[in-house]
Amino acid sequence: MTHQFDEAARSGVLGHMNGDHGDDNLLIARAFGRDDVVAARMTGFDGDGGTWVATLPDGGELDVRAAWPGGAISERPEVRREIVALYDEACRVLGVVPRPHA
Template sequence: MSTPFTADAIEAIKRHMNDDHAEDALIIVRAFGGRPEATSAVTSDVDAEAIEFTVDGGERVRVPWGEPINERAQVRKAVVRLYREACGKLGVPARGEH
């Protein structure tokens, strides 16, 4: 697991995901993390290859970006893409598409 991000950047990404996008993380985990019955997902790490979640308070699940990410600005786009694809896979409306 390589990371182009500083420790501070990783902490900021995790904090933003956990404070503002916890429900989105759960949808991503249900669709792409192999845990369709998960009840909680906390963003626990991010690197060039994947975003990692702690699911239901224990198991760590990595969801690949699909392509390596080299800049912090790419994380947002990658998360939005994963979220939208996960909504489509699960058949749930994405925010703003209700």
């Protein structure tokens, strides 16, 4: 059964990703959705992966779902690890040099 995170975890992660990591959202949506995505925002996550809504050049939207690279998770600190891993994989897929992680 897929782990569901509580509202505090969801709100914190989504606020951080959409407030501070818009470029990362875009890279992830391009790598796991379509390479012509012009904008993206993270809309959710669970123990199996994350979800984004990507904006296409014509203004349409595309739902993008990406599984966590390390497999299923159930703890909030694991979310950061898996989003970083998705970002790194997105950079690899798109041929972008990833920035260092703090």
